Amino acid sequence: MTDQWTDRLSEYLDGELAGAERRELEAHLATCAECRTVLDELRTVALHAGALEDRPPVHDLWAGIAERIGAAGGQERVLDLAAARRRRAPRRLHLAWPQLAAAAVALMAVSAGAGWFLSSRTGLDPVAALAGDGRPPVPIPAASFAEPSYDRAIRDLSAALQEGRGRLDTATVRVLEHSLKRIDAAIAQARRALAADPASEYLNNHLAETMRRKLALLRRAAALVSVES
Amino acid sequence: MVTGIGAGLLLALAQGWQTDTTVAVERGTRLEISRLGGDVTIDTWERNAIRVRAEHSSTERIEVRITAGAATVTARGRRGGRAYIVDYSLTVPVWMDLDLSGTYGDIMITGAQGRVVAETVEGDVVVEGGRGVVSLQSIEGDIELAGASGEIDLHTVDGGIRARNLDGRVVAETVDGDIVLSGVRSADVTATTVDGDLEYDGVLQDDGRYRFITHDGDLAITVPERVNATVSVATFSGTFEADFPVTITEARRGRRFSFTLGSGSARVELESFEGLIRLLRRSP
Numbered sequence: 001m002t003d004q005w006t007d008r009l010s011e012y013l014d015g016e017l018a019g020a021e022r023r024e025l026e027a028h029l030a031t032c033a034e035c036r037t038v039l040d041e042l043r044t045v046a047l048h049a050g051a052l053e054d055r056p057p058v059h060d061l062w063a064g065i066a067e068r069i070g071a072a073g074g075q076e077r078v079l080d081l082a083a084a085r086r087r088r089a090p091r092r093l094h095l096a097w098p099q100l101a102a103a104a105v106a107l108m109a110v111s112a113g114a115g116w117f118l119s120s121r122t123g124l125d126p127v128a129a130l131a132g133d134g135r136p137p138v139p140i141p142a143a144s145f146a147e148p149s150y151d152r153a154i155r156d157l158s159a160a161l162q163e164g165r166g167r168l169d170t171a172t173v174r175v176l177e178h179s180l181k182r183i184d185a186a187i188a189q190a191r192r193a194l195a196a197d198p199a200s201e202y203l204n205n206h207l208a209e210t211m212r213r214k215l216a217l218l219r220r221a222a223a224l225v226s227v228e229s
Numbered sequence: 230m231v232t233g234i235g236a237g238l239l240l241a242l243a244q245g246w247q248t249d250t251t252v253a254v255e256r257g258t259r260l261e262i263s264r265l266g267g268d269v270t271i272d273t274w275e276r277n278a279i280r281v282r283a284e285h286s287s288t289e290r291i292e293v294r295i296t297a298g299a300a301t302v303t304a305r306g307r308r309g310g311r312a313y314i315v316d317y318s319l320t321v322p323v324w325m326d327l328d329l330s331g332t333y334g335d336i337m338i339t340g341a342q343g344r345v346v347a348e349t350v351e352g353d354v355v356v357e358g359g360r361g362v363v364s365l366q367s368i369e370g371d372i373e374l375a376g377a378s379g380e381i382d383l384h385t386v387d388g389g390i391r392a393r394n395l396d397g398r399v400v401a402e403t404v405d406g407d408i409v410l411s412g413v414r415s416a417d418v419t420a421t422t423v424d425g426d427l428e429y430d431g432v433l434q435d436d437g438r439y440r441f442i443t444h445d446g447d448l449a450i451t452v453p454e455r456v457n458a459t460v461s462v463a464t465f466s467g468t469f470e471a472d473f474p475v476t477i478t479e480a481r482r483g484r485r486f487s488f489t490l491g492s493g494s495a496r497v498e499l500e501s502f503e504g505l506i507r508l509l510r511r512s513p
Contacts, residue, residue, distance in 0.1 A: 169332070183423055186423050190444075200484070200485075201485060202463040206463070206500065206502060210444065217404065224350065
């Protein structure tokens with residue numbers, strides 16, 4: 001089961017938690033095996049993230065942003081971005097999206113409690129599995145950096161949903177299909193952006209967060225099938 | 230399990246098309262209705278009793294089962310099976326905890342001062358009140374909440390979320406819809422949507438944590454003039470505007486930067502992949 005600390009572990013690892021919060025989380029870790037497991041996984045993948053090349057962004061929006069702020073504020077002091085980069089503390093260990101996705105899957109697995117949805121594995125495309133109406137599914141770009149645990153979780157949940165879709169109202173299925181396509185479109189956009197700027201911390205986090213959303217939706221849909229059966 | 234003094238089974242047989250029955254309950258009893266297949270409207274009164282009115286067919290009946298700690302309302306069909314389409318209107322004690330779940334239909338609750346858990350699949354959830362835990366969920370429907378406090382979780386998939394006058398931890402999440410939070414007094418707010426705009430008007434408490442994330446939509450965050458916050462802004466192809474004079478304290482790689490307002494005590498994350506992010510000063 002997830003708790004209030006599970007989404008703070010990355011911050012803890014980055015040393016971003018204030019003293020009181022850090023102590024509170026450490027006290028929690030002493031009693032929560034699930035969080036300790038997730039933290040260990042995060043530590044492992046953070047070591048890999050530390051080896052990422054520190055490249056500048058392809059497109060820097062700061063000039064435009066600074067201009068807007070300057071026009072709005074009048075008294076502000078805007079720092080030079082290049083100087084800020086030079087003064088910046090050594091890069092923290094942020095996680096690339098495959099590691100974040102792996103952590104998300106780990107959290108999902110922990111919170112799922114039971115692996116009931118893992119019983120049938122058909123390898124269906126997650127959207128095609130839901131659609132089933134002859135329409136071409138929204139293509140999900142092949143992940144050259146495919147994360148097996150994420151892909152497997154998506155595949156298994158989709159299979160469970162496909163198996164039980166007959167128990168859901170057609171309108172509900174339609175809504176789920178539509179929403180999954182929205183998320184897949186967002187994932188595709190994030191992946192394309194990340195391909196152009198693979199070291200972007202924001203894009204890595206955003207892609208992982210969007211993938212987590214897809215997992216959460218599929219898990220909820222599969223749970224719905226379970227309730228209706 | 231049916232236990233305790235006062236436990237019993239009350240069968241309120243349908244009178245034609247209508248059930249209207251009132252049952253006394255002890256303080257602390259919670260209300261449970263599951264497998265809803267119709268609309269349910271709940272309001273409150275000061276009496277320690279629940280009044281159940283239901284519209285259903287003449288072959289169906291409504292059971293109000295009083296057990297230790299719970300009043301369970303169930304609709305039964307002709308042969309004792311489940312009844313599918315029943316509209317309820319209940320009046321319950323103001324202190325009563327409510328636990329409602331169903332598949333089709335709207336859930337509307339007014340004046341609750343206890344825990345509220347309400348889930349539907351196809352329908353809106355509209356609640357005024359709720360304390361302690363307020364968890365509202367839908368798949369296809371809007372969520373509306375006003376005047377709640379405690380641990381507040383608002384989730385839908387295809388629908389918007391609109392909430393005002395909230396105290397406590399707030400989580401609001403949808404996939405395809407807008408989120409509007411106003412009058413929020415919280416130190417912990419998370420609001421995320423994939424395809425929709427997000428508006429927040431509330432406090433930024435010292436040491437608080439606030440996350441507002443959309444993929445395809447705009448953010449409009451309105452806060453008081455004097456705040457102490459470290460604001461992190463991230464976007465891919467969107468833009469940022471602020472009413473506040475800002476000083477950059479950290480510039481991270483790519484389309485992400487942060488700045489400090491006041492002492493920087495609260496932490497605020499604003500993210501939109503391709504929308505407009507605005508940090509607005511509340512008008513006096």
